[in-house]
Each structure stands twice: as C-alpha cells, then as structure tokens.
Amino acid sequence: MATMNVSLPTDMAQFVEDEVEGGGYASSSEVVREALRLLQRDKALEAERLAILRREIGIGLADAAAGRFSQKSVKDIADEVRRDHLGE
Structure with a gap:
C-alpha cells in the first residue's frame, strides 16, 4: 500500500481524530480511505446520471427531428416526474 502525506485544515484533522477516538475507525x-471510497461512489453516480441525461436528450432530439412532439405541458411533465420518482 502506498504511503501519502496529506495536509488537512484543523477542523478536518479534528474530525478524523474524533472518528478514530470514537471507535468507528x-x-x-x-477514515481517509472511507472518505475516498464515498467520493468515488459519488463521482460514479454523477457520471451515471450524466450519461442517462445525455441519452434522454439524444432521444428527445431524435424524436424532434422525426417530428414527434409531446402534447404535455411542462407542468404535466413535472407532475409526472414528481409522481413517478418522488412519490408525491
């Protein structure tokens, strides 16, 4: 395993120390490895969301180019998203 020296602001260094002293690590x-794993996971989720958004935009552009348009209003679409994805 590689060794790396890292400088942290006082509040972050205290947080790391508190986590170790608290018995969690x-x-x-x-503590730092766990933080980096979480950052990696967040970055992967962000990349996945961006890929989905790009795909959906591509579908929308292709539909528009083919003359296929929705009759739904922006409000209808927003309500549908809230209902389907946010449980409202």
Missing part, C-alpha cells in the same frame, strides 16, 4: 488512514 482503527486509524486515521481508515
């Missing part, structure tokens, strides 16, 4: 390295 055996070392400061474990």
Whole structure:
C-alpha cells in the first residue's frame, strides 16, 4: 500500500481524530480511505446520471427531428416526474 502525506485544515484533522477516538475507525488512514471510497461512489453516480441525461436528450432530439412532439405541458411533465420518482 502506498504511503501519502496529506495536509488537512484543523477542523478536518479534528474530525478524523474524533472518528478514530470514537471507535468507528482503527486509524486515521481508515477514515481517509472511507472518505475516498464515498467520493468515488459519488463521482460514479454523477457520471451515471450524466450519461442517462445525455441519452434522454439524444432521444428527445431524435424524436424532434422525426417530428414527434409531446402534447404535455411542462407542468404535466413535472407532475409526472414528481409522481413517478418522488412519490408525491
């Protein structure tokens, strides 16, 4: 495993120390590794969302080019998204 020295602001260093002292982690390295795993996961989710958005935009552009347009209003679409994805 590679070793790396990292400088942290006081509040972040204190957070790491608190996590170790609280028993959640055996070392400061474990805290940093967990933080980096979470960052990697967030970046992967962001990339996936962007890929989905690009795909959906492509579908919409292709539909528009073929003359296929929805009769739904922006409000109808927003209500549908809220209902289907947000449980409202």
